[in-house]
Amino acid sequence: MSSAVPPPRFDVLGIGNAIVDVLAPVDEAFITRHDMRKGSMTLIDAARAQAIYAAMPPAQETSGGSAANTCAAAAGLGARVAYLGRVAEDQLGAVFRHDIAAAGVHFPTAPLASGAPTARSMILVTPDGQRTMNTYLGACVAFGVAQVDEAAVADAAVTYMEGYLYDEPAAQAAFRHAAAVAHGAGRKVSLTLSDSFCVDRHRAAFLDLVRGHIDILFANESEICALYECNDLADAIARVRGEVALAAITRAGDGSIVVRGAETVEVAAEPTQLVDSTGAGDVYAAGFLAALTAGHDLAACGRLGSIAAAEIISHYGARLRPDFGDMATLLG
């Protein structure tokens, strides 16, 4: 960043779908019986949401949303964080608002006063630890350009957005606007590709974004391969290296690969016990961005991402324990 840019108030500002997770364990047969695509996120309407909820086991509710998970985790690790996303003025909206504020995240977006309820995602966890998400977007579809808090975006070192925003035209417009505001203020823009099927749905838009507007890209193997339509991770990495300044590619149990120009850093996975993979990518990005904006080198960024991911997959839910520890403690 040029020396003319003032120091930012926030290290990270996230923009995403503000969602309450409804999480329950199911067997493999449940996924098959309800025609779900295991491991993916599917958008559903209110009727389908009601049908799936009626069929699913007793659940636990926790605040979720990909970028919101990242923000809550980054704040817990010690970063200064803001979040923009839309809930409704209802009980689940109050739960979401409480949880993100209690995590220490500045959350200025006004709730939707009438209309659709707060979004929820029914997350079904199979015995192998995989999660299959069924998301009713509700009030999230009322997030648009008007909800982009320009002052906050201009005051954040990194504006971080989830690819899921591309499933709604208004959110897609908000994404582009936020990116322009951030760059106009001399800040960085970061994207996570979110889901390989999301990439399939919006490949042309993502390719255009990644080439021209993204400074820091997060993706897992299947997402980056979906973006570049190649089967070999090495090919995808060669492509991304030429197109974004910094990319972190997560590989589940095999750790992650960070590329910046000619530089490549391989990061090991932290040992853990997989219970529920929900939120693994989200909190990896949290650790990475918290360390990056604090001035750590790429190896430390990847390591903090891995440490956070190892914690989150060892239990149900996508938010770190409040007492997980801060960056300095975790990086030793």
Next chain:
Amino acid sequence: MSSAVPPPRFDVLGIGNAIVDVLAPVDEAFITRHDMRKGSMTLIDAARAQAIYAAMPPAQETSGGSAANTCAAAAGLGARVAYLGRVAEDQLGAVFRHDIAAAGVHFPTAPLASGAPTARSMILVTPDGQRTMNTYLGACVAFGVAQVDEAAVADAAVTYMEGYLYDEPAAQAAFRHAAAVAHGAGRKVSLTLSDSFCVDRHRAAFLDLVRGHIDILFANESEICALYECNDLADAIARVRGEVALAAITRAGDGSIVVRGAETVEVAAEPTQLVDSTGAGDVYAAGFLAALTAGHDLAACGRLGSIAAAEIISHYGARLRPDFGDMATLLG
């Protein structure tokens, strides 16, 4: 039961406060700073609920309520179960209704259409695994005699009620009515004392109940000692033996003592790792009643109670995992 009594449709029918738990870990200082009585349940008003919620960490929401936890667990273990309790017609009410129905419990009580919202209990778990509960009763105060489904009560082998009902006059009247309906149909009535401070608040009423109207009593050491105002457990057990047909006294890590007439059965605690004691007494009663109504002997009843309690305290929340197993499997 006399041979003239027809076989019941339900093994257990629970009546209690229908509550959504809002559960979070806190340090000891949080309990002190907010003037809470550690390990107890305190009733709070809407303003205090808002103040505690604003101060507490990010939380998870799960269905709770003492008797409701018992019902959900008993159904999971294979008993035929019904539950009566009042939620509001709101999102948390829908969560409660989904979870208890998904657990296999018949839940016929109509929600409160307008007025107070669904009850919630802010449960703060300290590092020692103790839980401190702050309960806003909300719609529960609209549970009265009219909500006692007489046909269901008359069709249940055991009607099980929580002492917490005694904190509201309408619920107390409902309790007495349900007990009369159950006995009139030749069924059994069971009570859990719930909390030693609850016993202190309503000692005279509880003493009258236990002597004249309860067939099966559940209590922990401090509750039974509070009831009889004695310091020695042996004295309390001698008293209860003369006053109720069957009593199960839980002793946390020391197991439980079951007394029936001259008979005494000592039950060992199952080995486990204490994470969160929320629901331990509730699911002990579930295991005990599920086994009892299935015709098992007292040792098996106590053992199934201990097995369920050991599971519930090993993780956050007061509901058993959907795949925990049924009675036959768990009793080997």
